[in-house]
Amino acid sequence: MDDLKRAEQVLPKRLYEKLLDRLKKHNIKGKLANKVAREVIKEYERAQQTPGEAVGVVTAQSIGEPGTQMTLNVFHFAGVAEMNVTIGLPRVIEVLDARRTPSTPSMTIYLKGEYAKDEKKVRKIAAELIEVKLKDLISDTVMDLLNMRLLFTLDKGALRNYNVKPKQVEEMLKKVYKNADVKLLKDGKIRIKLKTEDIGEMYKFKSKVLDTYIKGVPGITHVLPIRDKKE
Structure with missing residues (x-):
């Protein structure tokens, strides 16, 4: 049959x-x-359940035990700054409430072939995925009110970690701020000169430019490479 x-x-x-x-x-x-x-x-x-089975108690146990285990797993990641996601009991509550938008949405991506075995390639892919803004790449900001310009000192360590070239930063800023004079200086600083004499506008522009998108997937704030124990 x-x-x-x-x-x-x-x-x-x-x-x-x-x-x-x-x-x-x-x-x-x-x-x-x-x-x-x-x-x-x-x-x-x-x-299926046997007639007379206390299904309510069984259901409560079935939800309670995994929920407790999830809460315990939270403490295993206590020292990992990147694990800033809603897990444990708060996540169970979100699921049961059927909330339209989770507080910290996350996605698991499994790599294939050679990319799954080479740690350097895994970290390179992670660096390409994460959203990088100008504020993530600078170590110092100087506001020159006399000449109405901003000077940003690029952090070499951050550039290396995010796999970003100084020229790439300059090109992106030029693309976004076409009315400003953007230039990469020889000392590695980014200079942005504004066509305004309004100091208030200068302060507003500074906050805006620090939040400028440079590379990566918009919305992805953290990428945590981990090895699956089953693999």
């Missing part, structure tokens, strides 16, 4: 009809259809 025929005998009529509808909708036939039916039967049988 194939699994589809067995599903007709085991599953409730409504569930069986829903299974057939989904198989037809996704054009699933033959061996794959039997495999899907087999998995549905398996999950259906797992969900």
Whole structure:
């Protein structure tokens, strides 16, 4: 007996009809259809309970134990600054509340082939993903009100960590601020001269330029390379 025929005998009529509808909708036939039916039967049988079973208590235990374990796992990452994500009990509450927007959305990306085995390549990819702004790349800012210009000292260590070239910073600033005179100086500083004499505008521009996007994927503030124990 194939699994589809067995599903007709085991599953409730409504569930069986829903299974057939989904198989037809996704054009699933033959061996794959039997495999899907087999998995549905398996999950259906797992969900069954003995009449009189205290399902409420079992459900509470099933949620409580993993939730407690998640909370314990939070402390394992206490010394890792990058693990600034909502996990543990607060995350369980978010899921149960079905909140439209999680407080700290996250994504797991699995690398393939050579990229999954070479630590240097993994860290390089991580550096390309993270969103980098000008404020992440500078060590000092000078506001020259006499000449109405800003001087930004690029941090060589930050440039190296984020894999950013000074010329790349200059080009991005020129692209964004076309009405300002942007220049990369020989000493590694970025000079931005404004076409205004308003000191108030100068202060506003400083805050704006520090938040300028340079590279990476907008919205990704942290990337944490980790090794999967299962791999």
